[in-house]
Amino acid sequence: MSYLPKPKLHHPKLPTNAIGLTRRDYEGAISTLCAGCGHDSISAAIIQACFNLAIPPHRVAKLSGIGCSSKTPTYFLGAAHGFNSVHGRMPSVLTGAYLANRELIYLGVSGDGDSASIGFGQFAHSIRRGVNMTYIVENNGVYGLTKGQFSATSDLGSVAKKGTVNTDQPIDLAAIAVQLGATFVARSFSGDKDQLVPLIEAALLHEGAAFLDVISPCVAFNNHPGSTKSYDYVREHNDALNRLDIMLPRQEITASYAPGEMTEVMQHDGSVLRLRKMHADHDPTDRASAMHQIMDRKAAGEILTGLIFVDPNPTALHENLGTVPAPLNALGDAELCPGAEALERVNASLR
Amino acid sequence: MKPTDTSSTEYFHKVVDCQWACPAHTPVPEYIRMIAAGRYADAYMVNWHSNVFPGILGRTCDRPCEPACRRGRVEEEPVAICRLKRVAADNKGDVSARMPEIPRERNGKRIACIGAGPASLTVARDLTPLGYEIHVFDGEAKAGGFIRQQIPRFRLPEEVIDEECGYILDRGGVVSHMNRRVDSLKGLLAEGYDAVFVGSGAPRGRELDVPGRKEAAANIQLGIDWLASVSFGHVTSIGKRVIVLGGGNTAMDCCRSARRLGGEDVKVVVRSGFDEMKASPWEKEDAMNEGIPILNFLVPKEVLHDNGRLTGMVFEKVAAQYDDKGRRSLRPTGEPDVTIECDDVLVAIGQENAFPWIERDAGIEFDRWGLPKLDADTLQSTEPRVFFGGDAAFGPKNIIWAVAHGHEAAVSIDLFCKGEDVKARPAPDVRIASQKMGIHEWAYDNEVSLDLRYKVPHMPAEKALRDITAEVELGYDREMAYRETQRCLNCDVQTVFTAKLCIECDACVDICPTDCITFTENGEEEELRTRLKAPAVNTYQDLYVQDGLKTGRVMVKDEDVCLHCGMCAERCPTGAWDMQKFLLETAKPKAHACHSR
Numbered sequence: 001m002s003y004l005p006k007p008k009l010h011h012p013k014l015p016t017n018a019i020g021l022t023r024r025d026y027e028g029a030i031s032t033l034c035a036g037c038g039h040d041s042i043s044a045a046i047i048q049a050c051f052n053l054a055i056p057p058h059r060v061a062k063l064s065g066i067g068c069s070s071k072t073p074t075y076f077l078g079a080a081h082g083f084n085s086v087h088g089r090m091p092s093v094l095t096g097a098y099l100a101n102r103e104l105i106y107l108g109v110s111g112d113g114d115s116a117s118i119g120f121g122q123f124a125h126s127i128r129r130g131v132n133m134t135y136i137v138e139n140n141g142v143y144g145l146t147k148g149q150f151s152a153t154s155d156l157g158s159v160a161k162k163g164t165v166n167t168d169q170p171i172d173l174a175a176i177a178v179q180l181g182a183t184f185v186a187r188s189f190s191g192d193k194d195q196l197v198p199l200i201e202a203a204l205l206h207e208g209a210a211f212l213d214v215i216s217p218c219v220a221f222n223n224h225p226g227s228t229k230s231y232d233y234v235r236e237h238n239d240a241l242n243r244l245d246i247m248l249p250r251q252e253i254t255a256s257y258a259p260g261e262m263t264e265v266m267q268h269d270g271s272v273l274r275l276r277k278m279h280a281d282h283d284p285t286d287r288a289s290a291m292h293q294i295m296d297r298k299a300a301g302e303i304l305t306g307l308i309f310v311d312p313n314p315t316a317l318h319e320n321l322g323t324v325p326a327p328l329n330a331l332g333d334a335e336l337c338p339g340a341e342a343l344e345r346v347n348a349s350l351r
Numbered sequence: 352m353k354p355t356d357t358s359s360t361e362y363f364h365k366v367v368d369c370q371w372a373c374p375a376h377t378p379v380p381e382y383i384r385m386i387a388a389g390r391y392a393d394a395y396m397v398n399w400h401s402n403v404f405p406g407i408l409g410r411t412c413d414r415p416c417e418p419a420c421r422r423g424r425v426e427e428e429p430v431a432i433c434r435l436k437r438v439a440a441d442n443k444g445d446v447s448a449r450m451p452e453i454p455r456e457r458n459g460k461r462i463a464c465i466g467a468g469p470a471s472l473t474v475a476r477d478l479t480p481l482g483y484e485i486h487v488f489d490g491e492a493k494a495g496g497f498i499r500q501q502i503p504r505f506r507l508p509e510e511v512i513d514e515e516c517g518y519i520l521d522r523g524g525v526v527s528h529m530n531r532r533v534d535s536l537k538g539l540l541a542e543g544y545d546a547v548f549v550g551s552g553a554p555r556g557r558e559l560d561v562p563g564r565k566e567a568a569a570n571i572q573l574g575i576d577w578l579a580s581v582s583f584g585h586v587t588s589i590g591k592r593v594i595v596l597g598g599g600n601t602a603m604d605c606c607r608s609a610r611r612l613g614g615e616d617v618k619v620v621v622r623s624g625f626d627e628m629k630a631s632p633w634e635k636e637d638a639m640n641e642g643i644p645i646l647n648f649l650v651p652k653e654v655l656h657d658n659g660r661l662t663g664m665v666f667e668k669v670a671a672q673y674d675d676k677g678r679r680s681l682r683p684t685g686e687p688d689v690t691i692e693c694d695d696v697l698v699a700i701g702q703e704n705a706f707p708w709i710e711r712d713a714g715i716e717f718d719r720w721g722l723p724k725l726d727a728d729t730l731q732s733t734e735p736r737v738f739f740g741g742d743a744a745f746g747p748k749n750i751i752w753a754v755a756h757g758h759e760a761a762v763s764i765d766l767f768c769k770g771e772d773v774k775a776r777p778a779p780d781v782r783i784a785s786q787k788m789g790i791h792e793w794a795y796d797n798e799v800s801l802d803l804r805y806k807v808p809h810m811p812a813e814k815a816l817r818d819i820t821a822e823v824e825l826g827y828d829r830e831m832a833y834r835e836t837q838r839c840l841n842c843d844v845q846t847v848f849t850a851k852l853c854i855e856c857d858a859c860v861d862i863c864p865t866d867c868i869t870f871t872e873n874g875e876e877e878e879l880r881t882r883l884k885a886p887a888v889n890t891y892q893d894l895y896v897q898d899g900l901k902t903g904r905v906m907v908k909d910e911d912v913c914l915h916c917g918m919c920a921e922r923c924p925t926g927a928w929d930m931q932k933f934l935l936e937t938a939k940p941k942a943h944a945c946h947s948r
Binding site: 003004006007008009010011012013014024030031034035036037038040041043044190191193217219223231232235 | 424425426790791797798799801854855856857858860861862864865866885886888901902912914916918921922923924925
């Protein structure tokens with residue numbers, strides 16, 4: 001951590017985006033996490049993605065639970081809405097906020113403890129309900145705040161800093177998200193921003209439940225030989241499915257690839273996800289293929305990263321419920337309190 | 352790119368832009384931190400060792416450090432380095448006890464210095480503590496040379512000159528021969544000096560050669576001669592309407608002096624455009640603030656007179672034109688000539704070297720511009736006993752260059768007198784030390800102030816213009832000086848990277864406020880510069896490249912706009928980044944081991 005705030009002076013040629021903001025305008029307070037924490041790189045990637053998409057920061061709601069990962073929303077998008085919820089309860093609070101106002105962009109930030117242990121049920125139900133959100137798990141495979149116990153995502157056989165060997169099976173959150181019906185599932189690595197930033201952008205543009213499992217080394221407790229979530233181990237075992245380029249609506253498409261090397265997926269908002277394939281046999285729009293790839297790579301001892309699954313035509317909770325499109329805070333008294341006659345009609349319909 | 356070699360002193364020295372740009376290589380950030388800490392005397396002595404005349408230079412330096420200052424690239428204006436130097440001088444108190452001891456026992460060597468200007472005095476300052484006996488010759492009654500004669504008192508009070516010349520001349524080891532103009536080098540050499548240093552300046556003002564010049568001579572003066580006359584009190588008034596010819600700092604001193612001696616309508620007329628003028632921007636600004644217009648692109652054509660009484664001048668209008676090689680020439684525009692009426696003309700269109708007292712057969716060879724043939728490093732002439740420095744060496748420059756020459760010549764003279772090779776230059780004294788005190792505590796103040804440059808308070812113009820001896824600039828007070836010191840980025844505190852400790856976590860890349868750091872595949876410099884986190888367009892500034900990372904990539908840091916805030920080192924989990932203070936002091940003549948007491 002640092003005592004001093006990051007100096008406000010910036011590079012004189014720092015570019016601005018379509019709404020006139022610089023990347024620095026998307027920053028938050030200075031991080032108080034340990035120096036070298038992968039989570040800080042993910043915060044930097046979120047900042048870069050929001051800058052690239054020219055998202056007005058005040059149109060974002062960032063929600064989190066408890067843990068190192070859940071501290072990070074303080075460190076990016078200082079001008080966004082924020083909610084630090086109870087441990088593991090971020091998904092319900094996010095769902096509630098989303099139901100009240102679907103016009104904001106929802107960014108849930110959680111960790112492996114927050115989502116794979118105490119909040120496992122919350123995680124599952126927000127995904128299967130199709131809440132339109134970007135759900136990022138900053139996955140370091142360890143309880144950092146309580147000094148390095150194994151978490152529910154620690155791999156079988158991985159070794160803790162003090163030498164204990166993990167005997168429990170790990171939860172693969174990406175695999176579960178595919179199974180639970182998430183319409184966008186990806187995995188990435190905090191040390192590979194070239195891969196991570198476009199994935200965050202695509203997830204933010206995705207109009208459904210988008211889940212991102214980001215492996216994020218814990219420098220203090222899980223970056224030693226024997227760890228399967230250290231910088232060195234992940235770099236050695238990172239097996240990327242594909243490389244993603246985002247084509248925003250109306251953006252000219254310039255690059256060209258030989259047929260078969262590339263898949264394009266048009267998202268609902270008109271953005272095109274261009275995937276340069278690195279595994280020829282994987283169709284990212286095929287849920288079964290996605291499950292197969294995850295299992296296959298796991299068996300080979302590799303860490304599968306990239307865009308694993310995307311449904312080009314997702315549905316989300318609001319559409320399923322047929323709720324009113326306007327945010328509740330924009331409704332007038334007449335709509336919110338339609339009177340005794342309306343109540344009578346409702347009651348009559350239930351008799 | 353090849354990994355940067357930081358074992359030579361040059362790489363880190365160049366990062367300290369101000370110190371690199373200073374001809375005398377004054378360790379600027381070091382003394383600015385001392386001023387911030389209220390250690391004015393310490394700050395003064397750091398300056399005194401490097402540039403000999405901190406009080407004088409703190410008011411009059413050409414400040415090559417300031418255009419070089421990194422702050423000017425990340426914000427609007429550089430740190431007011433020069434005026435902070437003055438703060439150290441103003442607040443230092445009595446520093447006499449800190450001056451080096453001059454040994455009573457001489458080493459038996461006698462050196463003659465011709466001219467008592469900054470170059471000669473620097474030679475004397477450097478050599479007297481080693482036991483040399485220095486004989487200083489000057490045609491004037493008081494030492495200082497250009498400093499005393501041509502810089503107006505409203506910019507530089509005489510007490511400051513007396514004090515700083517006194518630290519050299521009055522502490523032993525120096526024999527002053529004032530009011531003695533040397534008229535023969537051969538004669539001087541015959542007196543048996545072990546070496547002679549020529550620091551006689553560029554004493555001749557360039558003449559104006561247009562019709563009418565001779566006829567109206569009574570009211571046309573050469574600027575530097577006129578300034579000297581003003582300085583010595585021989586001239587106390589001037590006509591109401593004055594034209595000053597020339598665009599250099601001497602012209603600025605002339606016009607501002609004329610304004611104080613009765614000139615009401617003073618104009619500066621310059622051949623070139625405003626931006627190409629040689630005068631420092633702040634000197635032009637000060638002149639204009641005193642109600643002096645600067646008229647550009649006017650070339651003197653004729654002096655108008657009425658039977659020998661000056662009435663005005665005619666100028667031809669020109670414009671700058673550039674040929675296909677980008678060379679500039681001034682071409683007449685064909686517009687009607689401009690006539691300006693005046694009572695006096697001051698000519699400040701340049702200075703020339705003059706060595707009428709050096710016999711052609713004295714062994715000194717001159718080039719076709721009339722300058723002595725010298726070795727650029729040693730300043731030794733073709734007569735091995737004779738060394739040159741200051742304006743006498745390579746033509747008119749400025750005080751800080753004269754000081755730098757003085758140091759080099761002193762080193763040469765010392766080597767020469769010891770019978771050693773003058774070309775074997777001693778290495779600078781370099782110290783580099785980590786500033787780390789704790790996880791996020793540093794031995795330097797790494798907080799970056801967002802303050803803009805503080806303006807130095809000036810005396811109100813109406814008051815200043817009434818008294819030619821009243822110092823116009825009042826200088827910073829301590830509080831203002833403190834705030835200005837905080838603008839310094841501490842560029843001497845270097846970011847030092849150790850690749851074998853790096854785990855490539857990107858923490859430094861993410862935290863760097865000015866996007867200096869990139870981890871990427873290596874390439875040729877030109878191409879590498881284009882694909883950094885922020886393109887490195889300032890090719891004068893180096894890239895710091897280190898290899899040996901696990902992924903095979905290289906760490907590339909663009910030095911251009913680094914704030915030296917230490918955030919990279921604070922966020923580094925493994926100590927791969929460290930902040931290390933680099934302190935370089937140029938070589939000075941040192942007492943030989945067997946000579947030391």
